[in-house]
Amino acid sequence: MGNKNPRVLIVDDSPILRQATRRAVTQAGVEEENILEAGSGAEALAVLDGNDVDMILLDLHMPGMDGAAFAREARGGACATTAPIVVVATADERAQGEALGADGFLPKPFDADELRGLVDDLVGGDA
Numbered sequence: 011m012g013n014k015n016p017r018v019l020i021v022d023d024s025p026i027l028r029q030a031t032r033r034a035v036t037q038a039g040v041e042e043e044n045i046l047e048a049g050s051g052a053e054a055l056a057v058l059d060g061n062d063v064d065m066i067l068l069d070l071h072m073p074g075m076d077g078a079a080f081a082r083e084a085r086g087g088a089c090a091t092t093a094p095i096v097v098v099a100t101a102d103e104r105a106q107g108e109a110l111g112a113d114g115f116l117p118k119p120f121d122a123d124e125l126r127g128l129v130d131d132l133v134g135g136d137a
Contacts, residue, residue, distance in 0.1 A: 016064035016133040017044045021054040021080065022098070023072040031067055031098065037122035038129050051075030055083055058091055064133040066095045067116065070103055081110045094132040 018035050022028045028047050035045055046061060048054035052075045054066070066084070070077035077097065084091050096114035097107030107115050114128050 015041055015044055016129060017046065017062065018129075019046045019048065019054060019057055019061075019063045019066045019093075021048045021051065021066060021072075021077065022069035023049050024069075025049070027069070034120065034122045034125050035067070035129075038126040040129065051077065051080030051083070054080055055087070058084060063091065063093045065129065066091070066093050067098050068095055068112070070097060070099050070106060078106065078110055081112070085111070096128055096132070 018040050020028050020031045020035065022031065028049070032045055032047065036042055046057050046063065048057050050072050054068075055075075057063075068077045068081065075083075081095055084095065094113035095110075096116050097103070097110070097112040098116045098118060098120070099107055100118050104115050104117070114132055116124060116128060
């Protein structure tokens with residue numbers, strides 16, 4: 011895409027983990043105002059309904075609409091997006107993310123360098 015200022019959506023039910031992910035995303039070179047957050051799959055779909063994003067960082071385990079249900083809806087529902095979906099999960103959850111057709115996988119815990127590599131690979135950021 012060659013997007014120098016990618017928009018990233020962080021989907022995680024934990025405010026603490028969203029904050030830590032936001033910090034890593036900014037360290038990876040994404041501008042603060044280009045980071046969107048959602049605390050559930052349903053909230054993330056609402057964010058997608060009104061915003062174009064270049065990348066989605068997705069937690070799988072959330073109450074209500076979990077990450078798997080969100081991913082299916084984000085790919086084929088009314089708010090369908092082609093933005094790469096990166097599953098942020100533990101190593102033993104990786105297979106579940108791969109089964110969803112995720113575009114990438116970021117192991118918990120991750121560092122800014124890993125995230126920077128994914129941003130560069132998936133959205134062509136100059137981060």
